[in-house]
Amino acid sequence: MAANDAAFIELDAVEKVFTVRRRAGWMRRERHEVRAVDGISFQVPRGEVVGYIGPNGAGKSTTIKMLTGILVPSGGRLRVAGIDPSKERTRLARRMGVVFGQRTTLWWDLPLRDSYALVRRMYRIPDDRYRHNLERCVELLDLAELLEVPVRQLSLGQRMRGDIAAALLHDPDVLYLDEPTIGLDVISKVKVREFLREVNTEQNTTVLLTTHDLTDIEQLCQRVMVIDHGRVMYDGSLAGLHAVGESERTLVVDLERELPPIEGVPGARTVRVDGARQWLAFPAAASAAPIVAAVAAAYPLVDLSVREPDIEDVIAKMYAERSG
Amino acid sequence: MAESQLYQGLRAYALIVGMWVRSTMAYRTSFVIMALGNLAITALDFAVIGLMFSHVDALGGFDLAEVTFLYGTSSTAFGLTDLAFGSMERVGRRVRDGTMDTLLVRPVPVLAQVAADRFALRRVGRIIQGVALLGWSLAHLDVNWTWDRVLLLPVMLLSGAAIFAALFVAGAAFQFWASDAAEVQSAFTYGGTTMLQFPPTVFTTELVRAVTFVLPLAFVNWFPALHILGRPNPIGLPDGIGFAAPLVAVACCALAGLAWGAGLRAYRSTGS
Ligand SMILES: Nc1ncnc2c1ncn2[C@@H]1O[C@H](COP(=O)(O)OP(=O)(O)OP(=O)(O)O)[C@@H](O)[C@H]1O
Ligand SMILES: [Mg+2]
Numbered sequence: 001m002a003a004n005d006a007a008f009i010e011l012d013a014v015e016k017v018f019t020v021r022r023r024a025g026w027m028r029r030e031r032h033e034v035r036a037v038d039g040i041s042f043q044v045p046r047g048e049v050v051g052y053i054g055p056n057g058a059g060k061s062t063t064i065k066m067l068t069g070i071l072v073p074s075g076g077r078l079r080v081a082g083i084d085p086s087k088e089r090t091r092l093a094r095r096m097g098v099v100f101g102q103r104t105t106l107w108w109d110l111p112l113r114d115s116y117a118l119v120r121r122m123y124r125i126p127d128d129r130y131r132h133n134l135e136r137c138v139e140l141l142d143l144a145e146l147l148e149v150p151v152r153q154l155s156l157g158q159r160m161r162g163d164i165a166a167a168l169l170h171d172p173d174v175l176y177l178d179e180p181t182i183g184l185d186v187i188s189k190v191k192v193r194e195f196l197r198e199v200n201t202e203q204n205t206t207v208l209l210t211t212h213d214l215t216d217i218e219q220l221c222q223r224v225m226v227i228d229h230g231r232v233m234y235d236g237s238l239a240g241l242h243a244v245g246e247s248e249r250t251l252v253v254d255l256e257r258e259l260p261p262i263e264g265v266p267g268a269r270t271v272r273v274d275g276a277r278q279w280l281a282f283p284a285a286a287s288a289a290p291i292v293a294a295v296a297a298a299y300p301l302v303d304l305s306v307r308e309p310d311i312e313d314v315i316a317k318m319y320a321e322r323s324g
Numbered sequence: 325m326a327e328s329q330l331y332q333g334l335r336a337y338a339l340i341v342g343m344w345v346r347s348t349m350a351y352r353t354s355f356v357i358m359a360l361g362n363l364a365i366t367a368l369d370f371a372v373i374g375l376m377f378s379h380v381d382a383l384g385g386f387d388l389a390e391v392t393f394l395y396g397t398s399s400t401a402f403g404l405t406d407l408a409f410g411s412m413e414r415v416g417r418r419v420r421d422g423t424m425d426t427l428l429v430r431p432v433p434v435l436a437q438v439a440a441d442r443f444a445l446r447r448v449g450r451i452i453q454g455v456a457l458l459g460w461s462l463a464h465l466d467v468n469w470t471w472d473r474v475l476l477l478p479v480m481l482l483s484g485a486a487i488f489a490a491l492f493v494a495g496a497a498f499q500f501w502a503s504d505a506a507e508v509q510s511a512f513t514y515g516g517t518t519m520l521q522f523p524p525t526v527f528t529t530e531l532v533r534a535v536t537f538v539l540p541l542a543f544v545n546w547f548p549a550l551h552i553l554g555r556p557n558p559i560g561l562p563d564g565i566g567f568a569a570p571l572v573a574v575a576c577c578a579l580a581g582l583a584w585g586a587g588l589r590a591y592r593s594t595g596s
Contacts, residue, residue: 018592057595065593070428072589086589090332093431102596105426110347121339122432 004082008206009044009067009174014076016062016230036062038230039076044223046173047204049196051221051238053211059230060210064176067208068098081173094123097167101179104163106151112162113147116169123170130169137165140195142188156183164192168199175199177209181216193219214308226318233318242284244318247309251280251291256300265294276302284309329433336432340440348445355446362449370395370457373521384525389464390553391523396458397545398520401484402513403450409492411441413506416499422594435584438496465553473552476566480548483573487544488513490576493584500587516541524550524558532559543572 016037024030037059044050052060065071066078069085069092078085083092098105106115120130138144141161146154154162160183167175177196181189197220199205211217217224217238224241226234234241241247251268254277261270262278268291272279282291288306295301348355373395377388386394415438418424427437467473495509502508516535524532524546535541536559548566550557557565 061596065425068429070425070593071591089428090329090431090433093429096429098429100425103423103426105429107343110343114343114347118339118343122336122430 005046007043007079008046008048008081009042009208010077010079011043011063012041012077013039014041014063014066014078015039015074016059016066016071017074035230037066037073040227040230040232041076042225042232042235044206044208046206047200048223049200049207049221050209051211051217051224052208052227053217053224054227054233058227060227061178062230063227064098064178064208064210068096068176069093094170095173097170097172097175099160099163099167099175099177099180101160101177101182104151104159106159106162106166108152109150111148111150112143112154115151115162116166119166119169125170129171133169133171134165137168137195140198141165141191157185157188160184161188161192164195171203172205174206174208177207177211179210179212181211181213189213189215196220218308239285241314241318242309246317247284247314248281249284249286249288249309250307251282251288251295252305252307253278253280253295253299253301254303256302259299262295262299264298265291267291268294333433333436337436337440340437341443344440344443345445358446359449362446363452366399366450366453370453384523386523386525386553389461389466391521392457393461393465393553394523394545394549395521396454396456396461397480397484397549398517399450399454400458401454401481401544402488402517403447403454404481404485405488405492406450406513407445407447409439409489410444410447412438412492412496413509414438414441415496416503416506419500419503419591420594422596424591425593428588428591434588435493467552467554476548476552480545480552480566480569483548483569484544486573487540487569487576488516490573490580491516491539491541493577493580497580497583497587500590512539516544520545529559536561540572540576543569 014037015035018034018036020032020034021029022032040059040063052063054060062071066073067080067085069089072086080092081095085092106112107118110118116134119125125133138147141164143161143165146158146162149158151159151162160180164177164180175196180196181192184192193216196207200207200220207220209216209220221238224234224236224238225232226241234244250271253262256276258276259278261273262280263270265280267286268280268282270278271281280291280295282288292304295304373391376383377391381387383391415424418427418438424434427434430437491513492509495505495512498508499505516539519527519535520541524542532542532546536543536547543566547557547561548569551563551566557563
């Protein structure tokens, strides 16, 4: 077992090519190849939480589908806990949990409680583990009110919490989350993140998550991978990503009255003025405090807020740099 | 340690079926109405044959008891399979909308999951009808019940059900490539049972040959039944060919299993 720990998830030049038929004129159809995953290699040690991000159509979901054994890779080598997912899918399934944001793995017509009972028997979860895990999920994900409700009647956010619980009842070694915070309100997002962090620290669960919400990454992931056009564009820390992408945060200030663009603040430049409100951009890695102090010292400040850089902007910028 | 796929599959099948039965039993009246409706439809289905015999004494040289025997065996074998695998026609839809994904991440065989999905106990209607007709025909048949004939009866029903099952699975596997081909499958299964309810002598020998060598439906009940009824084989095969039914069933199931595995590997999910 220990031998696997450094490379609990292991991809070596993994590819997935879809052949699609496209309309090419009237009645004629043309075969066309989509290289959804185009030679991806990486390793994830046991217990790490990895953010797997990238623009729409980058190949994130396709990677997760190969890792879970849903799709058979077109090329390359892939191992999870030493198991080839496409060869021994059911054996690996016992050890992994999967949440698809866009799709429930629960039984549409069953109340949550019955779905969980079925999960318990399918995964052969020992009684005490099941009771303990269910109790914890119900408490931390706020499911008490929802247990008797059929899945089809749950709202998107409620269903998502129900799905996350279902994926963790059997103490998986690895957890794949494909957009797990989609549709969650602010409070639920905080709850889900706290819960995932707790699961990771307590059980050393390896987590691979895709998201379009930078906050998820900031609060959960030690490591970020940026994917585009089926290739790894970046693999490292979030801070490093900001440096590479030269991303900027924005300080939004409301002044007492309309004034000319703010000047003379070291490390920041005014990018927009709208009445009494002004926008100042500064490097994401820099601290906001000295900039706020400099503005407050020279201008009549009423209110302020800091906007985080948009992950999509960071990636878009980074990609433009690489290809240009 | 490593349990066989078969045991795992059966266990999962039983779990999911149990769950569906429990949840349909929550609406008991609706279940009873559906089951009675099912039984009424299958009863009407046989009434056509009854009507036919009010005008003629024999169909293709077979009398009422003999035709009823064919009808009962075909219906029982098909009914068993339809009860156990009837949900498999939904595979195409799961392939199209990508919900097959969720079955693939669970630690039990996908085949067991799709077969047990929305298990409908009301489909026992056809088995009840088939067994009733079979019972009636047994009481009215003029057959010398030697031990080989007695033995062949249950063997025929089980291998017949297995051949139908292979057809259901192969048809479902085909839907991984042609996800809107559920009708093709039901043409073979439902069409097949209807054909087998009539004596082989009413069909052309080309058709009988086709359902012997191409799609071996003739082994479901025709060939074993001909031996039991002491009738000659319409395409000149030896009389004992009826005993090959279990072998044919095993071969069909093996082929269907291979097709299913290939189908799963070809599954491509959906973009979202
Ligand atoms: N089943 C499929 N058949 C054909 N093409 C597919 C299929 N699944 C994915 N693709 C294509 O592969 C590429 C990668 O898709 P994928 O779903 O992995 O993207 P993603 O990174 O998850 O995007 P998003 O952020 O929008 O979820 C896309 O171009 C998509 O059109
Ligand atoms: Mg996706």
